Amino acid sequence: MKTILEAIELTKIFKTGKIEVAAVQEVSLKVREGEFIAIMGPSGCGKSTLLHLLGGLSTPTSGRVLVDGEEVSSGKDAVRTDIRRRKIGFVFQRFNLLPTLSAQGNLEIAQEIHRNGSRNRKHVEEILNLLGLEKKTHHKPSELSGGEQQRLAIARAVINRPAILLADEPTGNLDTRNSMVVLKMIQELNRALSQTILMITHNPEAASIANRLIEMRDGRIVSQQQDGEWNRAEDRMSL
Amino acid sequence: MRSLATALAVGVEVALILLLVSLSSGMLRENSKRISGVGADIVLQPPNSSLVLAASTGAMSVKIADLVSRIEKVRAVAPVYLQLNTSGGLGLVWGIDLESFDRITQGFIYLEGRGFQGPNDVIIDDIYAEGRELRLGDEVKLMNHAFHVAGIVEHGKGSRVFIPIGTMQELVGTPRQATLMLITCHQPSDIPQVTAELERRLKSYPVFDMSSFAAQVEEANRDFGPIKFFTNTVVFIATLIGFFIIFLSMYTATTERTHEIGILKSLGANQGYISLLFLKEALMLGGLGFLLGLGLTFGGRLFFQWLMPTLHHQLPLWWLLFTGFLALFSAGLGALYPALRAARQDPIEALAYE
Numbered sequence: 223m224k225t226i227l228e229a230i231e232l233t234k235i236f237k238t239g240k241i242e243v244a245a246v247q248e249v250s251l252k253v254r255e256g257e258f259i260a261i262m263g264p265s266g267c268g269k270s271t272l273l274h275l276l277g278g279l280s281t282p283t284s285g286r287v288l289v290d291g292e293e294v295s296s297g298k299d300a301v302r303t304d305i306r307r308r309k310i311g312f313v314f315q316r317f318n319l320l321p322t323l324s325a326q327g328n329l330e331i332a333q334e335i336h337r338n339g340s341r342n343r344k345h346v347e348e349i350l351n352l353l354g355l356e357k358k359t360h361h362k363p364s365e366l367s368g369g370e371q372q373r374l375a376i377a378r379a380v381i382n383r384p385a386i387l388l389a390d391e392p393t394g395n396l397d398t399r400n401s402m403v404v405l406k407m408i409q410e411l412n413r414a415l416s417q418t419i420l421m422i423t424h425n426p427e428a429a430s431i432a433n434r435l436i437e438m439r440d441g442r443i444v445s446q447q448q449d450g451e452w453n454r455a456e457d458r459m460s461l
Numbered sequence: 462m463r464s465l466a467t468a469l470a471v472g473v474e475v476a477l478i479l480l481l482v483s484l485s486s487g488m489l490r491e492n493s494k495r496i497s498g499v500g501a502d503i504v505l506q507p508p509n510s511s512l513v514l515a516a517s518t519g520a521m522s523v524k525i526a527d528l529v530s531r532i533e534k535v536r537a538v539a540p541v542y543l544q545l546n547t548s549g550g551l552g553l554v555w556g557i558d559l560e561s562f563d564r565i566t567q568g569f570i571y572l573e574g575r576g577f578q579g580p581n582d583v584i585i586d587d588i589y590a591e592g593r594e595l596r597l598g599d600e601v602k603l604m605n606h607a608f609h610v611a612g613i614v615e616h617g618k619g620s621r622v623f624i625p626i627g628t629m630q631e632l633v634g635t636p637r638q639a640t641l642m643l644i645t646c647h648q649p650s651d652i653p654q655v656t657a658e659l660e661r662r663l664k665s666y667p668v669f670d671m672s673s674f675a676a677q678v679e680e681a682n683r684d685f686g687p688i689k690f691f692t693n694t695v696v697f698i699a700t701l702i703g704f705f706i707i708f709l710s711m712y713t714a715t716t717e718r719t720h721e722i723g724i725l726k727s728l729g730a731n732q733g734y735i736s737l738l739f740l741k742e743a744l745m746l747g748g749l750g751f752l753l754g755l756g757l758t759f760g761g762r763l764f765f766q767w768l769m770p771t772l773h774h775q776l777p778l779w780w781l782l783f784t785g786f787l788a789l790f791s792a793g794l795g796a797l798y799p800a801l802r803a804a805r806q807d808p809i810e811a812l813a814y815e
């Protein structure tokens with residue numbers, strides 16, 4: 223299987239005044255095409271920071287990130303922005319929809335940015351139907367429930383078929399029922415469309431739908447398990 | 462709401478410029494029309510005189526009138542003494558010799574009263590009379606001297622206010638002097654010949670045919686230093702205000718929308734896309750402001766016409782376009798820094814913005 227994303231000895235050090243925080247330390251990671259990876263770990267262990275580095279939202283202090291063979295860790299904002307546009311979809315805990323645009327508008331603007339201007343209304347309608355949001359096409363995000371908003375945000379992230387979907391606690395703001403719906407949708411994306419996914423979560427149930435689990439602590443990856451090792455991992459965690 | 466206030470402010474900027482230009486240019490046009498309405502064929506000015514008649518200090522002897530009248534094909538000559546009157550409103554007063562002036566103009570059309578009966582009589586036109594609610598016999602103060610209205614005439618013949626040239630010369634202290642000679646020929650076809658003869662005999666005296674004189678007076682007044690300076694200053698300040706208003710408005714807007722900028726960046730929108738987004742918005746505000754300004758100008762014009770019916774308005778198309786350009790230009794320039802600042806935001810900080 224082709225490697226879609228590769229991190230090589232990634233380190234990110236934040237300096238606030240004289241205090242240095244090593245949020246991510248020498249993380250190396252390979253994500254293969256079609257994989258669904260969950261990242262878990264205690265609060266402050268550097269999960270979000272790692273995701274930002276992988277998605278080219280920030281630059282590492284040292285190390286490299288390759289997405290689909292392209293170097294994302296370059297210092298140049300324009301280069302990173304361009305790779306984000308073509309290769310990466312983000313989903314966040316706060317849904318991050320554009321409040322002034324309708325559901326349809328939020329999908330269309332993603333298309334517009336991706337294609338440098340053009341929109342494809344038909345594709346937008348298909349996706350909205352698929353999500354069961356066809357009746358809410360013209361609703362503003364504030365007029366949608368949390369679950370609907372997150373589904374829309376996921377649709378927006380994948381509408382341009384990114385090489386990888388990076389999700390940072392996508393169910394963190396949702397109740398159990400809505401979490402289930404959103405997780406189903408993410409799983410479906412992975413199974414039906416072979417969408418490569420890397421998802422941060424605090425929820426072991428959410429992590430269980432992934433086919434690889436990565437645990438972080440203090441900025442480092444401390445363990446990795448494949449599908450088969452699943453139950454043992456959970457056992458260990460509950461000990 | 463803020464957008465509307467911003468557009469309205471740009472509108473006021475636009476209206477300020479357009480009303481000023483429309484008023485001053487209307488006044489100049491009306492002035493030049495009145496000058497050509499005198500009916501003279503040729504105008505003779507003394508040496509070193511200015512086409513800005515209000516500021517002209519040159520004078521010549523009225524004896525020149527005799528010399529001119531002896532030139533072949535000259536039908537009539539009228540010496541006129543122009544003086545700027547500053548008491549009770551600004552305006553040019555013409556000192557005329559009624560007899561010769563009537564020969565040039567084919568005579569005033571008297572709506573009320575008649576010509577000068579004494580040295581302290583004044584003839585005014587209907588617009589002047591109406592604007593100041595003057596009737597026959599009323600006192601008018603001109604150049605710190607009291608005159609009485611002897612006649613009210615139809616407007617359009619040179620000035621709005623005429624006094625006897627003798628009284629004018631006395632008041633100014635320049636006996637037997639004139640600032641203009643108005644000349645008519647027997648036939649329009651005689652004009653070139655008479656002009657040539659005048660130029661030959663009176664070498665340093667500027668000679669104009671009437672149409673070019675009126676046009677040049679209008680042009681000269683427009684370019685007259687103080688007027689031009691005043692207009693330019695108002696235009697500059699109005700544009701500057703427009704710039705700052707858009708700047709502030711866009712600065713606030715980009716700050717308020719930091720989170721949205723972060724979202725766009727996470728979707729891969731580059732700096733050009735984001736700055737263009739705000740530039741477009743500012744240009745829309747500028748354009749809307751310009752349209753509001755046109756409305757305000759129109760309203761302001763109606764208001765001025767009601768307030769001061771004697772004022773004339775004229776808005777050259779060129780100024781309309783130029784003001785539109787200024788509105789858009791100041792909007793674009795004002796939005797430039799906020800737009801670039803917005804585009805350069807760090808995406809993670811922007812996304813974390815509440």
Ligand SMILES: Nc1ncnc2c1ncn2[C@@H]1O[C@H](COP(=O)(O)OP(=O)(O)OP(=O)(O)O)[C@@H](O)[C@H]1O
Nearest residue numbers: 236237238243245264265266267268269270271272
């Ligand atoms: N911009 C920043 N400046 C300074 N320190 C930062 C910054 N961003 C993150 N950190 C620090 O880096 C460490 C890792 O933060 P990060 O947000 O990656 O944790 P996390 O694993 O996502 O936590 P959580 O589960 O709570 O979201 C933390 O100690 C945090 O305080």
Ligand SMILES: [Mg+2]
Nearest residue numbers: 269270271390
């Ligand atoms: Mg986090």
